[in-house]
Amino acid sequence: MKTKITRRYFLGTSLAAGAAALASPADAAGSPKLRIATFRFDVTPPVGHPLCGGWITPMADCDDALEAIGFVVLGAGKPIVICAVDWTGILNDAHVAWRTVLAEAAGTTPDRVAVQCVHQHDAPFVCLHAEKLIAEQQTGLRVVEVEFFRTCLDRARDAVKKAIPAARTLTHIAQGEGKVIEVAGNRRVALGPDGKVRKMRGSGCRDAELIALPEGLIDPMLKTVAFYDGADKVAACHYYATHPMSQYGKGHVSSDFVGLARKRRQKDEPGCTHIYFTGCAGNVAAGKYNDGSPEARVRLTQRIYDGIVASEKSLVRAPVGAVSWKTHEILPPTNPVFVAEKLREMVANNANVAANRIRPAMTLGWMQRLENRTPIILSALHLGEIALLHLPAECFVEYQIRAQQLAGARFVATAAYGDGGPWYIPVKEEYPKGGYEVSVANCSDEVDGILTRGMRELLG
Numbered sequence: 001m002k003t004k005i006t007r008r009y010f011l012g013t014s015l016a017a018g019a020a021a022l023a024s025p026a027d028a029a030g031s032p033k034l035r036i037a038t039f040r041f042d043v044t045p046p047v048g049h050p051l052c053g054g055w056i057t058p059m060a061d062c063d064d065a066l067e068a069i070g071f072v073v074l075g076a077g078k079p080i081v082i083c084a085v086d087w088t089g090i091l092n093d094a095h096v097a098w099r100t101v102l103a104e105a106a107g108t109t110p111d112r113v114a115v116q117c118v119h120q121h122d123a124p125f126v127c128l129h130a131e132k133l134i135a136e137q138q139t140g141l142r143v144v145e146v147e148f149f150r151t152c153l154d155r156a157r158d159a160v161k162k163a164i165p166a167a168r169t170l171t172h173i174a175q176g177e178g179k180v181i182e183v184a185g186n187r188r189v190a191l192g193p194d195g196k197v198r199k200m201r202g203s204g205c206r207d208a209e210l211i212a213l214p215e216g217l218i219d220p221m222l223k224t225v226a227f228y229d230g231a232d233k234v235a236a237c238h239y240y241a242t243h244p245m246s247q248y249g250k251g252h253v254s255s256d257f258v259g260l261a262r263k264r265r266q267k268d269e270p271g272c273t274h275i276y277f278t279g280c281a282g283n284v285a286a287g288k289y290n291d292g293s294p295e296a297r298v299r300l301t302q303r304i305y306d307g308i309v310a311s312e313k314s315l316v317r318a319p320v321g322a323v324s325w326k327t328h329e330i331l332p333p334t335n336p337v338f339v340a341e342k343l344r345e346m347v348a349n350n351a352n353v354a355a356n357r358i359r360p361a362m363t364l365g366w367m368q369r370l371e372n373r374t375p376i377i378l379s380a381l382h383l384g385e386i387a388l389l390h391l392p393a394e395c396f397v398e399y400q401i402r403a404q405q406l407a408g409a410r411f412v413a414t415a416a417y418g419d420g421g422p423w424y425i426p427v428k429e430e431y432p433k434g435g436y437e438v439s440v441a442n443c444s445d446e447v448d449g450i451l452t453r454g455m456r457e458l459l460g
């Protein structure tokens with residue numbers, strides 16, 4: 001964005017989008033008939049583009065394309081848009097920009113749009129405020145190429161506008177789940193005698209002690225929610241909670257094992273749009289079962305694919321029930337360990353490695369957002385007894401387990417990695433244990449209560 005996206009811009013366009021929605025064909029016809037339109041577009045960055053926010057090797061070549069895939073639900077009030085993006089993260093103003101463009105294209109308001117990243121690391125990681133702060137340093141470091149970012153928004157607008165006239169009737173829905181074997185493990189299982197996290201079991205791991213430790217707390221189930229026009233499966237959304245990286249950092253852009261599994265399933269069923277969402281995976285990764293080799297990527301792809309197939313086998317089609325969209329705004333306070341002046345010093349310090357300049361710039365982006373009072377929007381799409389829950393950033397897996405408990409017997413599929421501004425979102429009791437995730441969590445431990453109250457409101 002050459003023009004910075006301000007809150008005024010956001011509100012201005014929201015109002016414009018609201019006005020457009022009143023004139024949309026669905027509302028004009030006053031028809032209760034539900035429809036669903038699917039869309040997809042390419043979000044692969046150009047050669048040389050920063051990956052993971054600029055602290056790993058930039059884009060050198062493309063192993064397989066990054067995509068944004070989503071759907072629009074029409075006929076349940078103003079349109080509802082849900083989109084999964086093969087990027088590391090979309091933070092703060094950049095997230096508002098994505099939701100605003102998708103809303104305008106669909107004729108709705110940005111609060112009726114959920115944009116969730118899949119969180120691959122050989123992929124763009126976008127904070128426009130951090131990009132501005134880093135560019136000011138004139139060191140050649142980059143977070144994101146703003147022109148490319150804007151191109152992706154143009155593609156988003158075009159894809160949604162093209163999709164809506166081809167919408168299918170939405171008559172049935174189904175839920176399913178399948179167990180994923182030997183992919184996920186908790187990252188925080190190596191505790192010292194003081195109860196603190198001693199070392200992290202990350203995405204790729206060759207440390208025999210860490211590999212031998214148990215999986216720890218994960219959610220082993222891959223969940224699917226599928227949408228039908230009569231007997232035709234139009235879209236299938238798959239949800240699983242793990243960091244999605246088998247290997248990264250050498251500039252080879254890839255949708256990685258979860259994206260490769262999705263693409264394989266897409267080839268099986270070209271008539272259905274398959275979408276993969278990463279659940280609450282802040283403290284979950286594949287390290288127990290992944291040595292980072294090319295063979296390991298193949299194995300992990302197969303295991304996620306098997307999970308998808310198992311989940312889809314359990315789908316039972318039923319008429320779609322009442323459809324509603326609920327939102328809840330939160331603005332959790334900043335972690336008191338972060339002091340703006342110190343962060344600015346880190347950004348300016350030429351002796352710091354890229355990560356230790358860009359990460360503080362992103363934390364300053366979070367602080368700026370709090371000053372602007374731009375809320376994070378939690379949302380849930382309710383379809384009869386099924387709920388699709390959309391959470392921000394890198395929530396710990398405890399949150400999606402809690403969401404299921406809050407919903408009782410109803411079926412909840414949780415996508416995290418929405419607005420990435422908060423970075424990691426640990427549960428309250430994990431803060432005293434320290435470790436990497438807690439050290440880079442932009443919110444204080446009050447976020448737990450705030451987020452949980454929001455989930456209760458959406459699901460209770």
Ligand SMILES: [Zn+2]
Nearest residue numbers: 119243282394
């Ligand atoms: Zn992560």
